[in-house]
Amino acid sequence: MTGLQVTQGAAHSKIYAVGGYRPRRSVTNAEICTMIDSSDEWIQTRSGIKERRWASPDETVQAMAVAAGRAALARTELAPGQIDVVIVSTVTHFHATPAIATRIAAELGAKGAAAFDISAACAGFCYGIAMADSMIRTGTARHVLVIGAERLSDITDKHDRGTAFLFADGAGAAVVGPSDEPGIGPVVWGSDGDQADLITQTAAFDVAARQTGVNHQDFPTLRMDGNPVFRWASYTMAKVAAEAMDRAGVGPDQIDVFAPHQANLRIVDAMFRALKLPDRVVIAKDIEYQGNTSAASIPLALEALLESGEAHSGQTALIIGFGAGLVYAGQVIVLP
Ligand SMILES: CC(C)(COP(=O)(O)OP(=O)(O)OC[C@H]1O[C@@H](n2cnc3c(N)ncnc32)[C@H](O)[C@@H]1OP(=O)(O)O)[C@@H](O)C(=O)NCCC(=O)NCCS
Structure with missing residues (x-):
């Protein structure tokens, strides 16, 4: 039973x-x-x-x-x-x-x-x-x-x-x-471990610790093969974002705010163009004064848009994160 x-x-x-x-x-x-x-x-x-x-x-x-x-x-x-x-x-x-x-x-x-x-x-x-x-x-x-x-x-x-x-x-x-109402659309997410080496640490922490003693100055650091990542982010990620809209049943005309991960303003612009979002859509540009803060970048960008009054509660936003792994995830959300 x-x-x-x-x-x-x-x-x-x-x-x-x-x-x-x-x-x-x-x-x-x-x-x-x-x-x-x-x-x-x-x-x-x-x-x-x-x-x-x-x-x-x-x-x-x-x-x-x-x-x-x-x-x-x-x-x-x-x-x-x-x-x-x-x-x-x-x-x-x-x-x-x-x-x-x-x-x-x-x-x-x-x-x-x-x-x-x-x-x-x-x-x-x-x-x-x-x-x-x-x-x-x-x-x-x-x-x-x-x-x-x-x-x-x-x-x-x-x-x-x-x-x-x-x-x-x-x-x-x-x-x-x-x-009572849908506020988070279906996620479109995935990974591509074959490209894991594009953004990675220079060494594992245990190796670094063994070699140097635990000295903060000798920490492993991030290395990125910027250009392939740039191309992957600008083109492949636009398709993922488009799929997130599809799965949520909303078209570009129903999007009010576009808040992708803040990796590079040129990637934001390229995705915006590829997605054919209307010009009235508010675009998050928090990267200008914050740089790339990884997992923090999207909530920081959303907070800034809501606090400045550029975006409003109840509006529909397209969010997408992508980075080391490679990993990605995107969804359509209703703004708080
Ligand atoms: C890092 C990044 C800004 C570099 O921009 P790019 O347009 O790809 O630049 P390139 O690496 O092709 O280099 C272009 C030229 O600038 C030079 N250059 C590279 N870094 C430079 C710097 N910091 N300052 C000045 N010149 C620089 C290069 O030597 C190259 O010169 P050349 O044309 O004479 O050979 C860009 O690749 C990027 O943003 N990548 C993705 C980041 C990302 O999305 N991360 C997501 C995961 S967190």
Whole structure:
């Protein structure tokens, strides 16, 4: 006999609120150019970045994640104790165990919540939103806090021309909960491990530790084969975003806001053109002052658009994350 009881959750889920934390210190292109042979003009033309934020020692992954989580929660009616699951996407928490998510849940007051980390690089926020949506609709959770938090400056080689100007620090969060109306469309996600070497660490941490002793200065850093990644992001990812619209049953005319991962402004523009989104669509350009903050970039961009009044609650947004792995995930959401 198969008499197991199974849970059934809410009919739909939606994002209740987003929140972010931006490190205090802005790093200009002029400062970057003291470390690499480049120019403000080259960096702006090739990436769209004018400034980025680099965290100070006290702005840890945990501190930034907690601040972002609090900012998102403060925009809801929920108490921290009502959060059932905390998902933290990060590639810059340097302990394989325990996960940083448990400490973040405890500090936030989400006592006893299920808590775990995911490693899905710049797709991490969209992976987390997909999981939160599934959990809420299957009844394994009612309220889920999804956080993307990164200190990429810790694993950036400040003298590498291919990455020093791109990567940055910050945290963004979203509270997801049940809804009567659909608020999160079907995710289109996947990976391409055959291209894993395009963005990777120069060494595993254990190898580095054995070779050098645990010295922060000798940390492995990120290396990226920028041009193939650029082409993959601009063309293949536009197709994924188009599929996300298809699966949600919305056409370009029904999209109000386009908020892809903030990797490079030229990628954002190329995807926007490939998707044939109407000119009235509001485009997230948070990269200009934040750089590439990996899993934090989409919630930070959404928060900025909502706070500035460029985007509004109830509007339809297309989000897509993509990066090291290679991994990707995109969905259509209703803005909180
Ligand atoms: C990194 C990136 C901005 C480089 O831009 P690009 O247009 O691909 O530039 P290229 O690497 O082809 O280099 C073009 C030229 O600029 C030069 N160059 C490279 N880095 C430079 C720098 N920091 N400053 C000045 N010149 C630079 C190169 O030497 C090359 O010169 P050449 O034409 O004389 O050979 C771009 O490839 C990119 O954004 N890639 C994807 C990033 C991304 O999406 N990541 C997602 C995962 S997180």
